[in-house]
Amino acid sequence: MSASSSNYVVHGPVLRGASDQVQITDNVSTVDSPFAENLEHVREALESVNISAPSVNKFHRLDGVLAAAAGLSRGTVTSVTISKPGNFSVRSTQSSRAQQASLLVGVCVDETVMEDTKDAARKDVLTGGHQAVILMHESESGTWDLGWGVRSSDERTATTATQLSNAYGISWEIVQSEQPHVEASSTTAPSTPSGPARLVLDDRTLRMVRTSIASRSATMLVGPPGTGKTQLIEEVVREVAQAPASFGMSMAHDRRIVTPDESWTTRDLLGGDTVDDKGRIRFAIGHLLEAVSRDEWLVLDEANRADMDRIFGGALTWLSGQAVSLGRVSADPNAGEISLGWTDSVISEVTQLDELMADSPIEPVEFLAGAEWRLLGTYNALDAVRVFRFGQALGRRFAHVPIAPPDSLGFESALAVELTQVPPEFRSEVRTRVVTLYAAHRAKHSTALGPALFLGIPRYVAAGIGLGQGTVTELVAEAYVTSSGAWLARIDDTVLDALGAALSTDEGLEGQWSWVTTQLQVLR
Incomplete structure (x- = not known):
């Protein structure tokens, strides 16, 4: 205070x-x-x-x-x-x-x-x-x-x-308090052995994220795995809590994180008819209406794992600023209508919410998202060819902020902090091999990965050295497989072969690439 x-x-x-x-x-x-x-x-x-x-x-x-x-x-x-x-x-x-x-x-x-x-x-x-x-x-x-x-x-x-x-x-x-009150953390998270990897982002990307969330009701962070998209959303939520006025807001906001999957329908996102414990057909609210009713920001993590074009339904119109009808509270034709809209009020509002449980629901139920309510999401662009893309109509409703892997200078700056876990006599070799791995992936859009998947390698190598097992090259290869193998196993063989050629160098994995490929067969 x-x-x-x-x-x-x-x-x-x-x-x-x-x-x-x-x-x-x-x-x-x-x-x-x-x-x-x-x-x-x-x-x-x-x-x-x-x-x-x-x-x-x-x-x-x-x-x-x-x-x-x-x-x-x-x-x-x-x-x-x-x-x-x-x-x-x-x-x-x-x-x-x-x-x-x-x-x-x-x-x-x-x-x-x-x-x-x-x-x-x-x-x-x-x-x-x-x-x-x-x-x-x-x-x-x-x-x-x-x-x-x-x-x-x-x-x-x-x-x-x-x-x-x-x-x-x-x-x-x-x-006399025993310890200071914990304030909201800054956008760049500290690196600890048990904590998340450092966020490595340039100032302009950070500005786009902050400004989009401040000015738009719906924002999607788009980038390859390991760029810290979900972590970045968490950090911005904490920044808003610490200084709402800097975002043009008046209060802190809780968030609800859900991860869609291919089984999702409109019922999961918005809601739909279900049978209650009394055998009656009633409207059950989905994640979005639940978030609005509690005035919580909704975060769709890895949103393109579900077919959002199909499941958004009436929310597509709602995101353009219009109110939409989602159905009726019950199967009774006289039952109240359920609608989703917006309010100029700072906080979200719900009218007649108790009608959802009433024996004879006749009053309309209105879910109104407040002026500071936000729909946020993350989107793995590299997986778009294997899961779902956003159509143009839905895509226009979101601000799309690209979260690209940082350049070599930014990555090496973050890596220097992680290397302190490695005994001094091994740091130079670990640094060279990890930088080679990152650079080889970043060289092509089809293989680009965020820094988080590589910044954990020094920790693994340090643990291996402590156990007295394996060479540095072997430990780096093992850390690479355990952090990135599940993703590597899904890419095309031609792309994988080109990546292997770039990594089979004296500065990279040397002869360990053939071992890596045998492990990928198991992960497929």
């Missing part, structure tokens, strides 16, 4: 402090007032909220009100329901939005739950889970009590705590 000046921009009511003025730049002047008026804004933010409902965006307005009072961006404040003392740890970590929040707000169902949850909140801050936690509950008179909070001793929380105390009269307990 970082200190901020008293000037910031939010959308919402004026929040007023008891001793200090809290200024909101929304064409509203700053005025002093007692705590009661500020708590009235909290009540208004919660008056139509079903506290027990499973929706993940029900507290969006409350988050905005509290963020304004704290002088924070909306994405750093997250409110969760606490229905019993034992579920605090679950609610505080169940979503990336909750995990990455600096200020976590527990909306307790009653005062007993609030009192019994205080120890768990103290422990959370003490162990570095969050920088600050506020617990609140509704009194019998219908007012909301925000009188208690716990925060770390970190100086960054002091200004924010003061502003919240001035707005709501919160009394803070201060604890």
